[in-house]
Amino acid sequence: MSAILDIRDLRKSFGETEVVRGISLQLERGQCYGLLGPNGAGKTTTLRLCLGLTDPDGGTIRLAGLPVPQAAREARMRLGVVPQIDNLDPDFTVTENLLVYGRYFGLRDATIRDRIPGLLEFAGLSHKSDARIPTLSGGMKRRLSLARALVNDPDIVFLDEPTTGLDPQARHLIWERLKQLVAQGKTILLTTHFMDEAERLCDRLSIMDQGRIVASGTPRELIAAHIEPDVIEVFGDGASDWGETVGRALSQRFERTGETVFCYSTNVQPLLASLDQRRELRVLHRAANLEDVFLKLTGRDLRD
């Protein structure tokens, strides 16, 4: 089956800076695909390119079988978008937001009104149907943004950092809903910099950095391919001294940020034995996760 989103060697520059530098990726129908990367990696620009809101300097995009940006308007008929910053209509009620947005797709009022109860139920907003937007919590606004993105019954949904700024309860609810969408056969492309989000939701993901895809695969594949299976984090007074004198030598890979050291290894017994002698240090022994891969590939430096 052909990919619902097919990006080949996509390039985009702003002035002298090339922010998307030769990205290729293919999304199969029914997949949840994650685009991970630090701030400024080019994730949002990639989404804008796929929407046809900015023209690429090179490469091709096919969305729902249509070339973008040439047929972007038609392609957007099959697409839903949850933007990074909520742009719900503050002058309208919850229901009116869905109605007005549905009209942009050329849907008849009767069709939209038939869909609204289902959308509100999906978003857990049935009791808020006549509420005005400024009275909604941050989580409710996100859920309404998600419902709005579904008003045209799209094949594919783009979500740009869907849970940034939400509390854990609200975040888990969004995750549940996204899983439901995938179960219904929708395709999802989401950007995030929350690794647990990507690990839970995504069938496949790509890690972007400085406009390039630096790694792609399932979360498990990425962890297996790029990182040692065990991590020992050591922190507290003296942790960096212990790290430099002992930890570094006993690890396959060793990293330090401030007073915390990270020892990556396939055999952690010697490390644990050494730490047994140093009871004043605080130790966390855990399995390697996607965040470790992410930090290894994109570095620990701040990206501001």
Next chain:
Amino acid sequence: MNIPRRKDFRAPRISWRFLHVWRRNFLVWRKLAVPAMLGNLADPMLYMLGLGFGLGSLLPQVNGTSYITFLAAGTVAYSTMNSATFEALYSAFSRMQIQRTWDAILNAPLNLDDIVLAEAVWAGSKSFLSGTAILIIIWVLGLSHSLLTLWIIPISLLVGLTFAAMALVMNAISPNYDFFLYYFTLVVTPMTLLCGVFFPVEQLPAALRVVAGVLPLFHAIALVRPLVSGVVPASPALHVAVLIAYGAFGFYVALVLTRRRLLV
């Protein structure tokens, strides 16, 4: 301001979907329709009653009519200009920049050109409402009994579209609301004072009369004032053509600059 790129100059690409955006703005307006309409009526009425009777009582007839009738025609043009200008500056800017309503619409199957057109037509519609409101005042006050005044209704829409398109140019390059003050100080206020809203242009020195003659508000008034007096305007095609030219050119420039601003 960024220099427009070559692709920003391409011909407008618009579709009937612009009506959905117009309808969105109408739906918001409808929620506050009563105070909005009262504002449309009260503001020009206060002008006309205050200046018309207050100042008018000191004046002999102006161009063969009472001062209040003279002023009423000026007020039609002035108010339609203002309605569209305010809508296309402050309201459009808040939808574009503050509420990000345009961003949401751009994720649907509409183009930026559709949105800019919708904003122009919507602002023109606001002018249509204020022009009609003042026409009603003119009838109620008995300032004109001519059926020719009905032409004021479509003219209000045309004048509104013209000034909406011009204001959307400012909207496209504005960093914030304060920026619009330049437009009022440099464009709207001089035009109001030079183009014959409050007194006949003939009273101005020759050089200023020439300046007034090329401004769009002058041509709006040249259409409206004879109609209020029950006379067919002289060379109406010229005045309509000037308004259309300002509107069409303004719309295209607004489009180019808005593309440059948002489609980066």
